[in-house]
Amino acid sequence: MAGPTTAERGALGPQGGPGGPEGKVRPPRKGAPVERFPRPGPRSLLIAFGALIAVAGAIWLLYGSAWLRAEHVETTGTEVLTPREVEAVAAVPIGAPLISVDTDAIEARLRQELPRIDAVEVERSWPHGIELVVTERKPVLLLEKGAKFVEVDARSVRFATVATAPKGVPLLRLKVDGSASLNRFGADRLVAEAVRVRSELPAKVAADLRSMKVVSYDYISLELSGDRSVVWGSPEAGEAKARALTALMKAAPKAGHFDVSAPSAPAVSRS
Template sequence: MADGRLADPLEEELEGEESAPRLRLSRRGIVVLSVFGAAVLGGLAWLVFLSSVLDVRSVAVQGTSDDKLTGPQVRDVIGGLGHGPLARVDLDDVRRRVEAIPRVAKAEVWRGWPHTLQVKVVERKAVAAVKGDDGRFTQVDAAGVSFATEAAPPEGVPVVELRLSQQANDVDGVISRPQLVQGAVAVAAGLPPEVAKRAGAVLVHSYDDIELQLSGGATVRWGSPEQNDRKARVLVALMNQKGTNFDVTAPEAPAVSG
């Protein structure tokens, strides 16, 4: 170079890049690309939301366990909500319809692309069967929800029966029968598995006098539907002793006899 400095190859390369011509879109080109992009997006939207290409072709139901609640019953409840483009199905609306089925405790709904509406249900499980005045049995789950009434109780579920004392009948206006039943169901729901499978009946004589009848002829005086968790733990320990009568009405001073 004229000033005697050596040329820097990197500097010359950068100068060459800066002087190279840049690709510039004309205003017309930008308009054409914009129109093309909008057309592509519009076509995709039509394909997904309006055409029949991605219609619902099946409703897959999971979680039903027996003939009391079946897949076809769930599909019948969903009805027309399960038709048309999958993208337009109102999942919340479908879930609400399914959860309105008495035997369903909870439902999940999602899209199984490209053509399947997926539904998963959690069925209610009976913790007690309440015997009515008509001799029929209403099944109740752990949340206290009544969801089915049948001629016989489910196998392995304690039967709640009101056998009220005269004193309990006298205070019916203070503690109603539904409240008594609710208390007995709470007792049944809190029973440990090893006790629940042996409990044939939960007899309510009054609010403070609930009795369990166990298989083999043993009985448990439970008392009121209070301190259920503590009473359950005490009862499990108590049943390791020989006896046919167990008393946990006062869990701090339990007793065994017989």
Template sequence: MPDRAAAAAPAAPPADRPWAGPGAARLRLSRRGFAVLGALLAALLGTACWLVYFSSVLGVRTVAVSGTSVLTPAQVLAAARVPLGGPLERLDTGAIRARVLNALPRVAQVRVSTDLPHTVRLRITERVAVAAVRDDDGQYTLVDATGVRFATGPAAPAGVPVVELALSAPGKAALADFPEAALVDGAVLVTKALPPSVAKDTRAVVVHSYDDMELQLVGGATVLWGSPERDARKAVVLAALLKQKATTYDVTAPDDPALRS
């Protein structure tokens, strides 16, 4: 008697014919779906790129300036020359930064950022004067802690020590080794080393020679400083000495300071 299980089994397809069952149709539809989905995604991506990088939909419309104190936002905007209307994401922020720094010496740093959909932000950090150098024409040039001279005016700002050259005979004789520019730079280093509380009470740094500099305090007292060397140590010692009232404070040798009433 024939085997019923064997008789019920479907016949195998011929070896030379590919299998063509219901799964094949589903596979073909799935491939078409992926192709359509890929085309849609490509179109969406292309549109998004065009909107962001080439159209004016996300263009520059507003420029916001912050961080100014002495400068005005109008001065910064004039120096930055931010092009309006162009795509925000294609903005050359490096060029904007360079224009501001080149046009405005008072600016120490400028951060340029973008804020979708239409805003460019300029964050300004202005230089802070640690000394005012009195020039031969009576003008005062402001110098920051890095030694950059960034502004000139008819008067020194309040609380900023003035550097004055009053060369002694030894100072004049040593100009070949310590020219006036080097002496001014040394005096600026002295002002940079002063604690803020001492700097605001220092009227002037008078330079007699490289080894003979003195501070004239607002109250009339004098600080014998010596050379610009060991400035940090001298500043610490001076801050301690100023707790005592005196007419002269001597920190030329900071390990052996002295004061006179």
């Protein structure tokens, strides 16, 4: 088969590549056709113009029109708080474009100014509303503060002071003034340990709980309905103590005093 001609070898350049010597690409010959990109036709221009109009219209609808503006607020989930209290703190900018309402700022404001709120969801309800879905903290223990009561939730957060004790919430008595436990652990830690004990009680015992007393880290006692009492001891080994207490109460249902501070050797007595 015949090889390339001299002219062809010049066009390919050394090593068979395009161009002349040293592999340089030769400029197109005079009169050779030049590649051109097609110009957009009327249809393409019309589509692009329509898309631009649609975007501008959407922006105007969201920010400039009177159709999608915040006109009302709906609050759900409140129990102790009232919707009016929540909405006053939320301060939703009525009349502002709904898309521009800062829902994160509203949520932060509610959580900061209303400690009773455990969680809140702030949502846009198109076309004109803002929804506030509130979850309030639930007290599991009460601390006495003069003639009032401080509510403590399941995470040991002291979130509200009330004049009247909520029904069914046990009282927590801290009798640790001057004790080594107070110096070592601090009042907040001792309150947290009491909450921990409260959470580990058997359901029946928790329902009958009237008050808890913390004398030290190692001595926590319970007062139950029916003039019954329980020495729990330290917060450690809560599950074992709960099992021992359940067994004792089943074996001696009329007993008045139970001691599970050493769950491997629990004790029971009439008084």
